[in-house]
Amino acid sequence: MTKSAVLRLLALGVTLLLLLTRTGAQSLKEQRKRMAAASYKAKSHCCDDVRGLKVQVANLTSLLEELTRKQDTVVRQMMELDNQNRQQEARVTEAESKYSEINNRVEIMQLQASQSVTQTSSDAIYDCASLYLKNYRISGEYKLPADDFLGTPGLEVFCDMDTNGGGWTVIQRRKVGLTSFDRDWKQYKKGFGAPRGDFWLGNDNIFRLTRQPTMLRVELEDWEGEIRYAEYQHFTLSNELNSYKLFIANYSGSAGQDSLRYHNNTNFSTKYKDNDKCVDDCANLRKGGYWYNCCTDSNLNGVYYRYGEHTRNTDGITWYGWHGPNYSLKRVEMKIRPQNFQP
Ligand SMILES: [Ca+2]
Numbered sequence: 001m002t003k004s005a006v007l008r009l010l011a012l013g014v015t016l017l018l019l020l021t022r023t024g025a026q027s028l029k030e031q032r033k034r035m036a037a038a039s040y041k042a043k044s045h046c047c048d049d050v051r052g053l054k055v056q057v058a059n060l061t062s063l064l065e066e067l068t069r070k071q072d073t074v075v076r077q078m079m080e081l082d083n084q085n086r087q088q089e090a091r092v093t094e095a096e097s098k099y100s101e102i103n104n105r106v107e108i109m110q111l112q113a114s115q116s117v118t119q120t121s122s123d124a125i126y127d128c129a130s131l132y133l134k135n136y137r138i139s140g141e142y143k144l145p146a147d148d149f150l151g152t153p154g155l156e157v158f159c160d161m162d163t164n165g166g167g168w169t170v171i172q173r174r175k176v177g178l179t180s181f182d183r184d185w186k187q188y189k190k191g192f193g194a195p196r197g198d199f200w201l202g203n204d205n206i207f208r209l210t211r212q213p214t215m216l217r218v219e220l221e222d223w224e225g226e227i228r229y230a231e232y233q234h235f236t237l238s239n240e241l242n243s244y245k246l247f248i249a250n251y252s253g254s255a256g257q258d259s260l261r262y263h264n265n266t267n268f269s270t271k272y273k274d275n276d277k278c279v280d281d282c283a284n285l286r287k288g289g290y291w292y293n294c295c296t297d298s299n300l301n302g303v304y305y306r307y308g309e310h311t312r313n314t315d316g317i318t319w320y321g322w323h324g325p326n327y328s329l330k331r332v333e334m335k336i337r338p339q340n341f342q343p
Contacts (some may be wrong), residue, residue: 005057046326058252084174126157127209129167129341135163141195155205158195160335165343166336168217169209171201174317177304181288185273188289189240199299200289203244206336213339216248218300220255220319221331223307229324230255235336243267243275248292257321263290287315299323300332 031053125131132140139161146154160168174181179198191202216235221227233250245267251258267275269282270289276282282292288301299318305328311318316328323329 013078088205104258121211124193126212127337128161128169131159132161132167132341132343137166139166143197154210155201156195157201158199161335163219164217165337165341167337167341167343169201169337170195170333170335171206171209172199172300172334173332174198174300174304174329178305181301182271182303183289185270185289186334188268188270200305202277203237204240207239209336210236214336216337217337217338218253218260218319219331219333219335220322222323222327223310223330228255229253230258230260230319232260233339237268244291245320255319256323258320259321261300262293266291266293300334302328304328 017126037096097223121262127143142157142159158170163321176197178191179242189203191200191205191245212233216232218230230253232248237245238245246263248260248264269275269292271283274281276292278294282295287303290301297320302317303315305316311326314325317332318325
């Protein structure tokens with residue numbers, strides 16, 4: 001029974017009661033009149049009249065009792081309906097919040113799935129910055145599509161979409177320590193390691209990515225968990241014919257004295273490929289591939305030494321401007337993005 005139906009029933013009952021009461025009162029008056037008139041005529045009739053009135057009063061009383069009972073029932077039913085209503089409302093609210101929660105989860109899953117979707121757009125995607133501008137905003141692995149026009153192959157990269165506005169293509173990372181960086185020219189040319197772990201993106205790829213005006217950010221973490229960074233407004237590599245020579249400019253950051261400046265304008269050297277500016281073989285001494293001068297003011301591709309071993313050698317992952325030549329860092333990342341990138 002709906003609430004309005006109950007209310008209608010209640011109103012009907014009350015009207016009926018009033019009507020009956022009024023009818024009863026009127027008939028009582030008439031009876032009295034008749035009794036008064038009759039008492040003059042014949043006193044023998046009086047007993048019949050009284051008996052009739054008593055029956056009527058009894059009928060009215062029982063009707064009244066019945067209506068009172070019905071009224072109680074209706075009130076109870078209304079209270080029950082009200083209760084049910086409140087329960088329904090609570091259920092609807094609960095369902096709505098569950099729906100919104102599920103909707104959120106679906107949105108997150110869609111975003112994550114989109115990371116692995118191969119790009120089909122005709123717009124060129126050069127790097128993580130162009131992905132960022134196409135609304136890929138979650139840090140992680142992405143596949144940059146091959147570009148027929150530029151003649152470049154597809155490339156798996158790790159994009160940092162969080163640090164300082166995002167849009168960073170990570171070109172180097174040291175954090176696990178299980179991948180050797182003491183490798184030859186070919187391996188540094190093509191790249192090695194895994195985008196989620198330790199890796200070098202490859203000199204050919206870095207050269208290609210820095211053909212547009214590019215900036216570099218170096219992040220350093222020591223074994224006490226402190227983090228410093230160095231940013232260069234300008235960063236470029238030459239091509240292989242010019243030994244991937246390094247050009248950097250406009251240092252800023254928190255990493256103490258600029259420890260890449262010493263390597264500016266020097267060629268890349270690796271194991272079996274001594275392109276440095278030294279009588280020594282720096283790549284052999286420092287056990288990495290780098291823009292060795294004579295030899296280092298930083299050695300970000302050096303040997304990974306764990307806590308306890310990290311202050312005993314000169315071929316570790318060093319940044320002289322912060323911890324000097326004998327402190328091998330716990331974590332390093334090098335990342336690049338276009339100079340004109342605006343998050
Ligand atoms: Ca040399």
